[in-house]
Amino acid sequence: xxxxxxxxxxxxxxxxxxxxxxxxxxxxxxxxxxxxxxxxxxxxxxxxxxxxxxxxxxxxxxxxxxxxxxxxxxxxxxxxxxxxxxxxxxxxxxxxxxxxxxxxxxxxxxxxxxxxxxxxxxxxxxxx
Numbered sequence: 001x002x003x004x005x006x007x008x009x010x011x012x013x014x015x016x017x018x019x020x021x022x023x024x025x026x027x028x029x030x031x032x033x034x035x036x037x038x039x040x041x042x043x044x045x046x047x048x049x050x051x052x053x054x055x056x057x058x059x060x061x062x063x064x065x066x067x068x069x070x071x072x073x074x075x076x077x078x079x080x081x082x083x084x085x086x087x088x089x090x091x092x093x094x095x096x097x098x099x100x101x102x103x104x105x106x107x108x109x110x111x112x113x114x115x116x117x118x119x120x121x122x123x124x125x126x127x128x
Contacts, residue, residue, distance in 0.1 A: 036068070036099050042112065043091035043120040046078055053092050056117055061096065063111060068100025085119045097126075 042060065044053050057075070064070055076093035085091070105123045112121040 036101060037071075037097075037126045038100060038105055038123055039095065039097050039126050040064075040105075040108065040121065040123045041093065041095050042118055042122075043081075043085070043093055045086070045088060045117045045119055046090045046092050047088070048117050052117065056115070057094055059115075060094075060108075060111075063108065064096060064098050064100070067104045067107070068098050070096060070098045072097040081119075088119060091119050 044056055046053070048056070061070060061073065072095075074095040074097075076095065078090055078092050081089055081091050105125075109121065109123055112118050
């Protein structure tokens with residue numbers, strides 16, 4: 001489980017994703033070339049219902065397994081959002097730690113963006 005400090009770091013990374021600076025993408029690309037170890041957090045719409053949420057989580061887990069290996073899945077569950085996203089006050093959080101080739105995170109991000117029910121997502125390259 002993550003402590004408050006780690007949740008704050010993840011919130012900062014999510015903020016950086018929403019409002020990226022000019023060098024953020026360069027740093028992510030540099031880290032991605034050094035390591036194939038990634039971490040992704042997705043925030044799903046709770047109005048979908050439990051079955052639809054579990055189906056989305058399984059969809060993304062399957063996609064990641066087809067293109068790499070999953071090291072850990074941490075389901076945070078339903079949490080209150082810090083601010084409204086698409087008029088929603090709650091989101092269902094899932095953190096997945098995985099290893100893949102450097103080109104896969106871009107594809108995963110593309111799939112996140114076109115999938116209904118994903119409020120926000122973040123993919124970061126982890127340093128070993």
